Amino acid sequence: MKKMNVVIYGATGNIGRSVLSIIRKNKKFFNVEGITCNTNVSKLLKIADSLNIKKIGFNEKSLKRSVRLNQKKFEIFNDISDYEKMISKKTDIIVFANSGLSSLELLLKLLKLGKKIGIANKECIISMGDNFKKISNKYSTEIVPLDSEHNSIYHLLKQNYGKFKSITITATGGPFINSKMETLKKVTFAEAIKHPVWKMGTKISIDSATMMNKALEMIEAKYLFNLESNEINAIIHPQALVHALVNYENGISTAIFNKPDMRIPISSLFFKFDRFKNFNNNLDLTKKSLEFIQIDTNKFPAIKLGYSIMKQGGLAPHVFNYINEKLVNLFINKRIGFLDIVKYNEINVERVFSKNTNVYNPKIEDLKNINQWIDNNLYIGN
Numbered sequence: 001m002k003k004m005n006v007v008i009y010g011a012t013g014n015i016g017r018s019v020l021s022i023i024r025k026n027k028k029f030f031n032v033e034g035i036t037c038n039t040n041v042s043k044l045l046k047i048a049d050s051l052n053i054k055k056i057g058f059n060e061k062s063l064k065r066s067v068r069l070n071q072k073k074f075e076i077f078n079d080i081s082d083y084e085k086m087i088s089k090k091t092d093i094i095v096f097a098n099s100g101l102s103s104l105e106l107l108l109k110l111l112k113l114g115k116k117i118g119i120a121n122k123e124c125i126i127s128m129g130d131n132f133k134k135i136s137n138k139y140s141t142e143i144v145p146l147d148s149e150h151n152s153i154y155h156l157l158k159q160n161y162g163k164f165k166s167i168t169i170t171a172t173g174g175p176f177i178n179s180k181m182e183t184l185k186k187v188t189f190a191e192a193i194k195h196p197v198w199k200m201g202t203k204i205s206i207d208s209a210t211m212m213n214k215a216l217e218m219i220e221a222k223y224l225f226n227l228e229s230n231e232i233n234a235i236i237h238p239q240a241l242v243h244a245l246v247n248y249e250n251g252i253s254t255a256i257f258n259k260p261d262m263r264i265p266i267s268s269l270f271f272k273f274d275r276f277k278n279f280n281n282n283l284d285l286t287k288k289s290l291e292f293i294q295i296d297t298n299k300f301p302a303i304k305l306g307y308s309i310m311k312q313g314g315l316a317p318h319v320f321n322y323i324n325e326k327l328v329n330l331f332i333n334k335r336i337g338f339l340d341i342v343k344y345n346e347i348n349v350e351r352v353f354s355k356n357t358n359v360y361n362p363k364i365e366d367l368k369n370i371n372q373w374i375d376n377n378l379y380i381g382n
């Protein structure tokens with residue numbers, strides 16, 4: 001097998017760690033050309049040294065810092081607007097695991113390179129909407145979804161068991177699945193990021209606690225697989241062994257079972273399934289009882305809101321996503337409470353579209369304009 005030339009965006013994050021774990025166990029198959037982070041340069045340098053990586057990217061413009069780095073040893077990309085230049089002719093696979101919407105323009109450039117991209121960042125897919133698949137198809141860019149639910153669907157859809165009916169994605173239910181409403185009102189940052197199953201970055205952990213993550217994933221599925229909102233379901237499955245199902249008109253549903261370990265979906269970006277045996281992931285179903293439970297949408301209104309946003313279409317998914325990112329930051333900074341994240345999202349989406357017309361097939365300029373309006377008018381109470 002020829003060595004795969006790989007560039008990893010977001011190498012210092014949780015997805016980055018899983019990607020690097022796969023690479024470290026299979027060194028002879030990889031040449032990591034470049035890695036990036038936001039500001040965690042010390043961790044980035046450690047990774048670069050350990051894998052002999054030549055290109056590094058970070059968002060740290062201060063010259064002092066870059067001078068301190070060994071300029072001879074590394075080719076440095078000193079701002080996210082330069083990160084695309086890390087890709088060379090020989091790059092085979094790009095891992096897109098930056099968090100958040102700040103990477104949107106970078107992704108837009110990468111989609112036009114005709115490479116294979118493993119994408120974990122759901123925020124960018126949602127904000128690009130229909131354009132995500134349109135652009136990647138136009139430039140023959142191959143997309144492998146890394147989000148566990150979407151990765152399952154991606155593989156399941158390669159088989160056909162009848163006339164397609166719908167998909168179902170599962171949710172663990174997050175840390176508050178058994179909490180009362182009264183408790184939710186007082187949730188702290190530390191409680192919100194304590195996920196029972198997955199070890200993830202701060203933003204996605206808070207999204208999981210509010211179940212905004214599942215609402216975002218429903219929209220992510222819409223754009224990845226070109227689905228209508230009535231073809232997308234979400235249910236709770238606390239054991240996180242089944243990540244998604246594909247349902248057919250004939251009553252058959254298909255699923256892949258695997259332990260909640262992100263290295264499994266990520267491995268499928270690099271290898272055929274037979275190389276996954278390296279991980280200690282043997283599944284003993286006799287030791288688990290599998291539960292599938294309907295989501296209480298009164299307790300987790302994010303799901304209802306997600307459906308209404310999908311139906312609205314146009315700019316609405318981006319607006320929902322952008323406002324969520326802002327509100328999560330306000331929660332982290334103790335400016336709003338936990339339940340306010342979804343509550344103010346709904347209020348603000350309504351305000352946005354009472355003052356601005358929705359744009360169907362929005363361009364990046366439309367997103368920027370609406371972001372500016374939201375920045376100037378975000379309502380979080382008096």
Ligand code: NDP
Nearest residue numbers: 010012013014015037038039040098099102120121200201
């Ligand atoms: P983390 O917060 O752990 O990591 C985020 C990574 O992105 C870090 O390398 C960080 O650098 C980098 N980054 C953050 N902001 C910027 C920026 N402005 N410019 C450049 N780089 C930036 O997040 P996760 O790894 O958990 O998640 C990454 C993405 O994958 C998210 O979009 C998430 O929704 C998605 N995802 C994650 C899953 C998981 O299990 N973790 C599962 C499914 C999807 P630095 O270290 O310097 O801050």
Ligand code: MG
Nearest residue numbers: 147148149217
């Ligand atoms: Mg997921």
